[in-house]
Amino acid sequence: MDNFTYQRAGSLDEALALMAEPGVAAIAGGSNLLDLMKGGIARPCKLIDVSRLPWSAIEELPDGGLRLGAGVRNSDAADHPEVRVRYPLLSRALLAGATQQLRNMATVGGNLLQRTRCHYFYDDGFRHCNKREPGSGCDALNGFNRQHAILGTSEHCIATHPSDMAVALAALRARVVLRSQRGERVLPLSEFHRLPGDTPERDSEIAPDELITAVDLPHSTAGTHSCYLKLRDRASYAFALVSVAVALEVDDDGRVERAGLALGGVAHKPWRVEAAEQALVGRVPDRDAAAEAVNLLLAGARGHGDNDFKIELARRATLRAIARAAHSPAH
Known part of the structure; x- marks a missing residue:
């Protein structure tokens, strides 16, 4: 793991100002980012701790939906009474992912930002990975690819996204709320993650200076079906x-x-x-x-x-x- 500095953000405005600096990464639960850093895949020069920001609430939306703060722990989202009653699909997907210990640490925002899963990407002993080193090739194409993608692939990457939560959010037509010093924007979940195309190193549409602040669930009557x-x-x-x-x-x-x-x-x-x-x-x-x-x-x-x-x-x-x-x- 490379050397890095650490700073805890005291407010959203402070976090956004820090995110505008080069080479920084936000950390909340860290259940994926720390693995990437230990493996030498991610090399931020500074970690911005956003775990203490006031975005851990689940709130009603005017349209009858729910807003999940980006800092809500996966276990809390899965067990929340309004999620369980109105969006049982999301609750079950969250409970299907990882272990209870990881769900107690992982956040809604961090879950969406997991890197795609591929053992060739996570093991730098494999030399050819366009996600790690664009233009180097893709060992998975002709290697052991049992876990890999069958849809939306390109000649540059056949990795898969690992999140259970994101699959449920896609079916529920959720929206991702993003903030930077430039303002706020909202993307449908279906447009937030990317297909590999010619730029497999980019997993999502989030900009380097942006943070996910919330995920909005629209009103739905699909709970019992x-x-x-x-x-x-x-x-x-x-x-x-x-x-x-x-x-x-x-x-x-x-x-x-x-x-x-x-x-x-x-x-x-x-x-x-x-x-x-x-x-x-x-x-x-x-x-x-x-x-x-x-x-x-x-x-x-x-x-x-x-x-x-x-x-x-x-x-x-x-x-x-x-x-x-x-x-x-x-x-």
């Missing part, structure tokens, strides 16, 4: 091979009025396709409707050898998750 399904190699403390988040707003006749559908473990970001969601709208979410949605969701999926199985796994998992969301209370 939602499902988070996570398929992994072992029952706990493992990243998803494939995860599925489904949120259905259903009328009295059982027809879908609005659908949210997102996949995890398959792309550089939570994977949403609006056409797939629209395929469910106005229909009873039966097997035929679900199959049409899944075909649109997985259009263009491509394996890279060891992860070819993910395509069929994602198909079956999504069909199962839609059926569970449609016919029973939240899972």
Whole structure:
């Protein structure tokens, strides 16, 4: 680990002023950043501790939604009564991620800023990684790539985003609130994370001088018709091979009025396709409707050898998750 300085921010304004300096990084729980620093992947010259800022509240929004402060711990968000009742999809996704000890440290903002997962990226013994060193190549393309992406890939990177929470937030159409000294801006969660393209070193649209201050959940009536399904190699403390988040707003006749559908473990970001969601709208979410949605969701999926199985796994998992969301209370 390289030498660095540490400073605790006493206010948001102070934190934003410090973030405008070159070579700095914000730290709250540090559950991902410290791993990256220990491995020599991240090398900030200064850490700005934002864990004491007053952004650990969960508050009502005027539209009937909820605002999660960026400093809310994952465990607190999962256990909050309003989240559990109104957004059980999010609660279940949070509880599916990591261990209780990590959830007690990790924050909402930090969860979204996790770097994509790839053992070639995290181990600098592998020389070719475009995320670590742009232009060096991608060892995962022709290496062991069982955990890697099948959607939205490029010749430069096939890493996957690890967050369970972000997949649920994508299905719920959450918005990310960002602040810098230049002001505030709001991005849909679906636009916050990036596909690798020609710049795989950039995982998200956050600027170096910005902080996530909150995540907004819009009003939703999908609470009783939602499902988070996570398929992994072992029952706990493992990243998803494939995860599925489904949120259905259903009328009295059982027809879908609005659908949210997102996949995890398959792309550089939570994977949403609006056409797939629209395929469910106005229909009873039966097997035929679900199959049409899944075909649109997985259009263009491509394996890279060891992860070819993910395509069929994602198909079956999504069909199962839609059926569970449609016919029973939240899972």
